Amino acid sequence: MNEAKANIHCSSHDSNHVLHENVAEQIVCADNLSMMAALPDASIDLVYIDPPFMTNTTRSSSNGQKYDDRWAGGIDEYRAFLRIRLVAIHRLLRESGTIYVHVDPRVSHHVRLLLDEKFGAENFLNELIWSYRTGGISKKWFGRKHDTILVYAKALGKHTFNIQRDGAYRTDGLKHDETGRPFKQTTKGRLYFNADGPAVTDVWEIPFLSTVSLERTGYPTQKPEALLERIIRASSRPGDVVADFFCGSGTTLAVAKRMGRKWLGCDASEEAVKIAVSRLGRVETMVGLG
Numbered sequence: 403m404n405e406a407k408a409n410i411h412c413s414s415h416d417s418n419h420v421l422h423e424n425v426a427e428q429i430v431c432a433d434n435l436s437m438m439a440a441l442p443d444a445s446i447d448l449v450y451i452d453p454p455f456m457t458n459t460t461r462s463s464s465n466g467q468k469y470d471d472r473w474a475g476g477i478d479e480y481r482a483f484l485r486i487r488l489v490a491i492h493r494l495l496r497e498s499g500t501i502y503v504h505v506d507p508r509v510s511h512h513v514r515l516l517l518d519e520k521f522g523a524e525n526f527l528n529e530l531i532w533s534y535r536t537g538g539i540s541k542k543w544f545g546r547k548h549d550t551i552l553v554y555a556k557a558l559g560k561h562t563f564n565i566q567r568d569g570a571y572r573t574d575g576l577k578h579d580e581t582g583r584p585f586k587q588t589t590k591g592r593l594y595f596n597a598d599g600p601a602v603t604d605v606w607e608i609p610f611l612s613t614v615s616l617e618r619t620g621y622p623t624q625k626p627e628a629l630l631e632r633i634i635r636a637s638s639r640p641g642d643v644v645a646d647f648f649c650g651s652g653t654t655l656a657v658a659k660r661m662g663r664k665w666l667g668c669d670a671s672e673e674a675v676k677i678a679v680s681r682l683g684r685v686e687t688m689v690g691l692g
């Protein structure tokens with residue numbers, strides 16, 4: 403039996419009795435509110451959630467899996483649904499913890515206010531723009547090609563943050579010294595740049611999963627591993643507990659496991675949990691620690 407299979411629990415009722423004493427390394431199939439109620443205070447270092455976006459659609463994947471995002475009670479129902487879950491997550495995060503909430507421009511303004519309310523505007527870290535090229539365009543407005551990820555610390559200044567570097571410098575006339583370090587020659591001497599590249603900003607260009615990507619599980623709203631890798635690298639350390647309470651196909655959990663973090667997941671859909679479990683069983687190699 404693989405590790406993930408040993409730790410799967412399916413319960414849509416009271417998850418108190420099914421959670422391990424050791425919080426991490428398990429996926430629970432339940433409403434996340436009941437699952438979170440069973441977890442101890444300050445037990446998680448990093449939470450990423452990708453909840454429904456209020457798209458008012460039912461999406462189907464090529465292999466027939468359905469994902470329903472309809473809200474009869476409109477925005478008030480959506481806000482109430484999320485508010486109560488953000489309150490629960492706040493209790494679960496350690497002082498050094500961070501939350502990432504992945505939404506899109508349809509609801510991001512509502513979600514930001516909910517986060518301000520519970521986490522405090524003073525703990526706001528970033529509004530990340532995940533920019534991609536997939537999908538159609540409209541003749542009536544600019545192409546909508548980004549999602550919004552809101553990032554809040556539990557306690558600003560105490561939170562874990564590892565600066566990320568990627569890409570190339572845009573500065574003209576960069577030279578490299580004998581050790582390969584980039585610099586610009588100025589009248590005052592050499593101005594050195596970090597050899598690992600410029601610091602990552604709040605606009606992330608990461609491709610959406612292509613239809614033929616090997617990462618594809620068939621789950622309709624699956625996110626790319628590269629997105630989660632950057633988040634986990636920036637806001638956690640090896641050995642930390644990373645949780646995703648709307649885990650879908652288990653992207654966060656698979657990446658956390660591969661990066662040497664402890665992982666904890668929940669999804670209300672049995673189909674999603676089955677996919678996540680089989681995916682975790684396939685994560686064998688430990689690469690990219692740090």
Ligand SMILES: C[S@@+](CC[C@H](N)C(=O)[O-])C[C@H]1O[C@@H](n2cnc3c(N)ncnc32)[C@H](O)[C@@H]1O
Nearest residue numbers: 433434452623624625648650651653669670671
């Ligand atoms: C946008 S998808 C997450 C996709 C995921 N990030 C991935 O990469 O596959 C949102 C998920 O939230 C789940 N969900 C919605 N309401 C939930 C609830 N109350 N408790 C647990 N899961 C819920 C849905 O079943 C769905 O799988």
